[in-house]
Amino acid sequence: MSISSKDIEYVASLSKFELSDEEKKIFASQLREVLLYIEKLNMLDTENIAPLIHPFNITNIFREDKLEESIRREKALSLAPATEGFFFKVPKVLE
Amino acid sequence: MKLLSFTALQIKRKILSGEIRATDIVNMLFERIFKIDSNIQSFLTLDEENAFKKAREIDKKVANHESVGLLAGIPIAVKDNICTKDLTTTCASKILKTFIPPYDAFVVKRLKDEDSIIIGKTNLDEFAMGSSTENSSYKITRNPYNQNFVPGGSSGGSSAAVSADLAFMALGSETGGSIRQPAALCGVVGLKPTYGRVSRFGLVAFSSSLDQIGPITKDVSDAALLLRVIAGKDKNDTTCADINVPDYLNGIGGGVKGIKIGIPLEYFAEGLDADVRTAVDNSLKIYERLGAKLVEVSLPHTEYAVAVYYIVANAEASSNLSRFDGVRYGFRANNIKGIDEMYCRSRSEGFGNEVKRRVMLGNYALSSGYYEAYYLKASKVRNLIKKDFDTVFEKVDCIVCPTSPVPAFKIAERIDNPLEMYLSDIYTIPANLSGIPSISIPCGFSREGLPIGLQILTNYFEEAKMLQIAYSFERNTDFHLIKPKL
Numbered sequence: 400m401s402i403s404s405k406d407i408e409y410v411a412s413l414s415k416f417e418l419s420d421e422e423k424k425i426f427a428s429q430l431r432e433v434l435l436y437i438e439k440l441n442m443l444d445t446e447n448i449a450p451l452i453h454p455f456n457i458t459n460i461f462r463e464d465k466l467e468e469s470i471r472r473e474k475a476l477s478l479a480p481a482t483e484g485f486f487f488k489v490p491k492v493l494e
Numbered sequence: 495m496k497l498l499s500f501t502a503l504q505i506k507r508k509i510l511s512g513e514i515r516a517t518d519i520v521n522m523l524f525e526r527i528f529k530i531d532s533n534i535q536s537f538l539t540l541d542e543e544n545a546f547k548k549a550r551e552i553d554k555k556v557a558n559h560e561s562v563g564l565l566a567g568i569p570i571a572v573k574d575n576i577c578t579k580d581l582t583t584t585c586a587s588k589i590l591k592t593f594i595p596p597y598d599a600f601v602v603k604r605l606k607d608e609d610s611i612i613i614g615k616t617n618l619d620e621f622a623m624g625s626s627t628e629n630s631s632y633k634i635t636r637n638p639y640n641q642n643f644v645p646g647g648s649s650g651g652s653s654a655a656v657s658a659d660l661a662f663m664a665l666g667s668e669t670g671g672s673i674r675q676p677a678a679l680c681g682v683v684g685l686k687p688t689y690g691r692v693s694r695f696g697l698v699a700f701s702s703s704l705d706q707i708g709p710i711t712k713d714v715s716d717a718a719l720l721l722r723v724i725a726g727k728d729k730n731d732t733t734c735a736d737i738n739v740p741d742y743l744n745g746i747g748g749g750v751k752g753i754k755i756g757i758p759l760e761y762f763a764e765g766l767d768a769d770v771r772t773a774v775d776n777s778l779k780i781y782e783r784l785g786a787k788l789v790e791v792s793l794p795h796t797e798y799a800v801a802v803y804y805i806v807a808n809a810e811a812s813s814n815l816s817r818f819d820g821v822r823y824g825f826r827a828n829n830i831k832g833i834d835e836m837y838c839r840s841r842s843e844g845f846g847n848e849v850k851r852r853v854m855l856g857n858y859a860l861s862s863g864y865y866e867a868y869y870l871k872a873s874k875v876r877n878l879i880k881k882d883f884d885t886v887f888e889k890v891d892c893i894v895c896p897t898s899p900v901p902a903f904k905i906a907e908r909i910d911n912p913l914e915m916y917l918s919d920i921y922t923i924p925a926n927l928s929g930i931p932s933i934s935i936p937c938g939f940s941r942e943g944l945p946i947g948l949q950i951l952t953n954y955f956e957e958a959k960m961l962q963i964a965y966s967f968e969r970n971t972d973f974h975l976i977k978p979k980l
Binding site for chain 2: 402406407409410411413414415416417418426429430432433434436437439440441443445448449450451452453454455457460462470474475478479480481487489490491492
């Protein structure tokens with residue numbers, strides 16, 4: 400599978416990146432090389448192999464539904480680039 | 495300067511016996527950092543104020559014969575992708591330039607509870623993505639043995655700091671070799687614990703099915719000590735195993751008589767540097783002399799590990815790094831109009847090229863129409879790699895092989911060729927994919943005088959056995975005592 404400059408535009412938009420034409424060119428050629436390398440996986444027959452999503456057996460862990468202390472609202476808001484009152488402030492979302 | 499070249503355990507004994515004060519050690523250490531770190535560039539942030547405060551506290555406790563923690567008075571450095579309360583944590587990224595965490599990572603809380611002295615935060619490849627620390631947005635860390643060479647990465651700052659005696663021990667993190675590879679290249683000990691051995695709460699997530707925190711130290715005993723402190727159950731990380739944490743120093747001197755060592759043929763194939771091969775071959779002879787039995791084994795899917803890794807790790811990274819959106823914390827671009835422009839410009843200006851490359855690769859692999867061909871395929875091959883290890887560990891106690899196919903490479907030599915850079919992790923990545931523990935210890939030097947690392951891998955949660963095998967080598971060699979000339 401090869402990656403075109405149109406593919407790069409598409410993944411850049413999925414990734415929320417703005418790229419210059421020069422960047423698109425460089426990234427396309429680098430990603431092409433990496434994807435070409437990754438194609439070696441197709442040499443293996445994995446028809447009857449289960450995917451390993453997690454390296455070690457894990458089980459669900461439950462806890463009591465008890466109220467615990469968390470980061471204070473003022474503290475959390477103080478990390479944000481823009482706030483108003485008790486809210487994170489962002490540019491207009493709806494036109 | 496001799497005191498600063500002591501190991502953490504040695505300096506702790508001196509402090510506890512009252513022979514030297516923690517305050518004096520911290521003072522000497524900062525003097526050395528100010529003198530030398532402008533060449534090495536291992537630290538991003540220093541915390542003199544709290545270091546001295548903690549040192550005075552320890553000195554008072556010792557003077558009053560109060561009980562102290564396991565790491566009492568030991569100055570320690572922390573990789574800058576691990577959250578430290580009220581101390582900047584940047585991940586070496588512009589996007590977190592001003593981020594001051596409101597809480598401590600689980601491991602940092604453990605360091606504090608056990609009375610260590612946190613001296614600062616160390617440099618890394620941005621978001622731990624890289625193998626040379628050249629992807630930092632702030633500075634390029636240099637190899638203490640030769641400053642024209644990289645320290646490896648991504649825990650290059652932590653490894654260089656310990657190697658140059660600028661910290662007695664350090665925390666690093668691994669997703670694909672990022673503790674062991676720089677430890678090997680800087681001539682120090684680096685340990686990646688079993689997946690689930692150490693809580694990741696407060697480690698900025700890169701790839702959640704791979705990430706682990708681990709020790710970077712001057713010798714094997716120090717690694718055993720630090721692992722004991724940071725390992726164990728944490729309710730804030732549900733992947734963290736509820737398995738007893740032993741005193742890893744207990745029985746560490748048990749030797750290797752009768753131990754079966756597996757030599758994986760695939761790790762001695764094309765691409766292995768001649769000096770590395772010689773050093774590892776000599777190390778195997780030492781093990782044989784010490785009474786271990788060498789057995790040739792095969793890990794047939796080794797050559798697919800890097801390909802699997804770059805799908806799995808980047809797919810997870812593309813999801814984990816979507817939290818950096820310029821809303822709740824971190825960098826937001828100026829003069830923005832719409833919400834989409836805010837996301838795009840904040841992320842484009844905030845992230846460096848390697849992060850962008852990986853996030854795009856991950857999104858590509860997960861995108862509609864490609865998921866099965868890439869992510870699902872890679873996850874299946876990942877299982878084959880794990881099964882390779884399962885089979886081998888039925889026959890042997892451990893696997894011994896090189897940590898990195900090459901010693902440190904020159905700064906700028908590989909930065910424009912991402913694939914070549916990725917391949918420097920070919921021997922370390924299989925342990926991350928399967929989740930088994932692994933350690934790198936010093937085992938020689940190249941003709942150019944650059945350190946070479948020996949890698950030891952054991953089965954899940956067999957860190958005690960792994961440390962015993964590593965310690966046996968260390969006790970019979972002196973590679974770990976040969977310091978860089980600075």
